[in-house]
Amino acid sequence: MTPCPAFDDCHSRRHLLAGAARAGLGVAILDAVAGAVTGTAGAAPPAADFGNVICLFMKGALSHIDTFDPKPGRDEQGETEVIQTAVPGVSFGGSMTRLAARADRLAVVRSLSTETGAHEQGIYTMRTAYAPLGSIQHPALGAWALHAAGKKSRELPGYVLVGNGNEHPGAGFLDPKLSPVPVADPRLGLENTRRPAYLSQTNFERRLALADRIDRDFRRAYAGPQVEAYNQMVAEAIRLLGSDDLAAFDLSREPAAVRSRYGDTPFAQGCLLARRLVEAGVRFVEVEFGGWDMHRELFAELPAKAAQLDAAMATLLDDLADRGLLASTLVVLVSEFGRSPRINENAGRDHHPAVFSAVLAGKGIRGGVVHGASDERGHSPAADGVSVADFNTTIAAAAGLPYEREFFAPNGRPFKIGGGGKPIATVLA
């Protein structure tokens, strides 16, 4: 049980860490903790102008024709109505009423295309701007953002994913602690942050110290990226438990009126959580909304789901604007690919990577703009085609990340944030 002379700043930090240190918490953990606080060796200098990003990811592939790129009067439009937006000459699918009313704040990209029609690869490519490779794991954009710009809050994570962490590329080849903290259910927030009632702070610290000590030989013998990832997560978890900002994860502190304005669905509550987190200093929040893979009965299923999306995203934009956060927060709506113009025999639409749409708003974005167009059937780009790398580079540019800079992976290969694409000038403010 040695005190920690080497860690002067642990006395000025949260009582937990100080206590843990007094209890003889191992050097390995404290090193990682200290490193996380002061910035990691090898991380890039902070980007001056980086704000926040909220990325709404529509998993399963959102139909572009039924939402942001309708084809009025064509057979391909099927049963989905077409409505006029606040921007003359621009129309949306019938469920997007609130976003249509706010179209002057949105930049719609209608000429995105991707290389793959398989979900997992498509999602990976959209999140990392690189096609999956067996030999390397690319970092997701949020991990790049933290790598380039650093965390804002000492204890809170910099990157949160509301949804399923499984197929997320996470930090890729960057430091594991840059990977997103998954929150399974926004309504429950981050679970298990409270000690069991029987357990005193002192005993908790004793436990940590004991675990650290007993585990030393193993950590030394099997040092490598997998064990290191867990070392970092343990350090991050301890820091998080010492945070006074954990309330940011607790939606029950939000007025009932605000909660109901977003909508009583997991996705809507996820959007609200994203706002709370950004407000508290989390840089990058991804909110997943699954279930768009409508191979069957699309016209029966899509309207209700699209209405949830419409209400939640519109409320998020209003809420951010009301709080003065929209100027510093980029909001992105994206999907892995689109859905076929052809309506199949099961009244559904199949995968369609050839063209699809995405939406940007907030920081760095010029509102009321449509970039690119699909052809008359919604099948292929007709003008100003945008690749996944171009789109990711645009996000990076709008958010204020150094998208032209080269970063090197452990294998020596160079990578750029956003995949080395060309930012779309027309949508940038």
Place this chain on the structure above:
Amino acid sequence: MFVRPRPHTQRGRTAILTLAVVGILAGLAVGAGAAEKRVPARRRAAAAQGRLPPAVTDAPATTNLVVAPVDRSRRATVAAAAAAIDRLVEAGWQERGLEGSRALDDARYVRRMYLELGGRIPTHEETVTFFDDRAADKRAELVDRLLESPDYVSHLYNYWADILRLTERPQKNLYCEPYLDWVKRSIAANRPFDEWVREMLTADGKTWENPAVGFQLRDQGMPLPYVDNTVRVFLGTQIGCAQCHDHPFDSWTQHQFYELAAFTAGTQAGAGGKLPKEQRRQALTDPVVRSVRGLMAEARRSARDGKVDNQFLQFLQANGTIVSHHTAALALPHDYKYDDAKPLDVVAPRVLWGEVPSGAAGADGREHFAAWLTARDNRQFARTIANRLWKKVMGVGLVNPVDDFRAANPPSHPELLEHLTDLVLDLDFDLREYLRVLVSTATFARRAVPHDPTVDSPFAFTGPALKRMTAEQLWDSILTLVATDPEDYQRPRTEEFAAAAELDLTRGKVTLAQAQEAYQRFVAAFGPRQTRLQLVKEYGYHGQVLARASELPTPLPLGHFLRQFGQSDRESIEGGRTVATIPQILAMFNGSITHAMLERGSALHTEVMADDPRRAVDVIFLAILSHRPSAEDRQFAIQEITSAETPATGVGNVIWALLNTREFLFIQ
């Protein structure tokens, strides 16, 4: 969660024996010893009852699962086959100037083998029994015993559940419990893999009449994804991108994809939803399907306020979901853009390589497809499973990802891969025997090697790659510390399910009222909500169902411990992951499941009822980490127990600490 707000009254110098009375958690909360006696008798009795469900803390019940016995007389053959593999692996080291990692000692060996073949850590008793066994062939005996245990069936079920995306309800109107039970029993019976796959690809009927239809139903109504997924799983080849266009990086064309899909395009499943014109005509010739559709129409008509109970309709649909195959034409998409054919051309079925075996001549397209895919001379079928199971055991495939064989992604050890393919064929697709060989190699009995795919590839197999336990291994290992009867709950058997789900439509007319009555009976027995409530009632601990991962309904909610640790969502093939996240650490720190073994009656708790801290420490180490502590760690842990507020507190701290080591999570 663990609310026991009683003041800590006295710092008792109590024997650990106290633990026997109230459990470590309760012991911590009430203080121990003298303090204990002041707790009113009634409350003490309640505490003594503990909170663990008796169903898992009683003596193990005999299981109805019959596992095929392992042939001990083949041990020499297995050893020779293992040695041949070692020679090929070691030849690779010599080329690169590498040496094997250290051979495993008994402690690491017994833990590795239980996890690899049984999906859980060994109990304290199993570990000590293995240590004390002086027989020369004790390692081979352990392998054989594990391969014929219910643990093996549970573990391999989890493995296949991840690959086959097993879920009770792939769509709301598809009742696939019988299929899940059938997969489990096929593993127990150790059916030859080729026969097993052929049956899945060609099965006809309702799920509870012929559960193997579940495989075809997984992608019901999506004939193109079905072919894509089937080829990916069994031939390790991704042709899915060619669904939309010719793949720029691979050799498969959209035309070839459609030609392959043409074999199975005529497979249908009856009453579910809207049907394409051609299929509707065929489906309606079936009297059961006609009755179901009639009942559904009647239910809609008679519904009050136009509100029809969708779950009742789904129940009816499930009764009319009868997989069958008919001849049907598959046409190219209307936007087909290549020169070798025109849009909407009907494509003739054709396989990707080789020929349809002549023995299948005369059979229908689906039979042709299955015969070709599983044929002995379609080496890619054997090669794919050989590589998959190699990855399961050694941690890294010879081809990675295991479902992406193509010219630009060659094997790291081509000769070894062909050797393993031959072995699978020589064993007539006896996969358990193949696993028996792999785990009998010297390569597998070496210490794990940390692996960084971005730096050191190809992996040289100087030992198996270091793996974090899968979510299921971790859950089942924790359960091993908690439950003396972890297998008490078994997922529903096909016969039970059939009895509840079957609406007999073959003998005369069933009225709407009769159908609704049958539906109510079904819901009471197998409705998702009712099932959950029943499970929590019998097996619940703080809302968690204490049953093996293989028996829990899937997919589990995203916040469940198993999902936090990366269990698949059952949507993507092999969607399970083992990457680190902060919520995992928080669950290990503070979650209820990692405290269950501190309750009275838990397997571990019963074991640490020693009055000697030294013995308690040894038992805790053996139970959690499968080895005795080093002299230094022992001293440290004993000191923790004797210097803590109470010995019970100290014991709780040591148990918690061991669970929260990396060593516990990883397989050395």
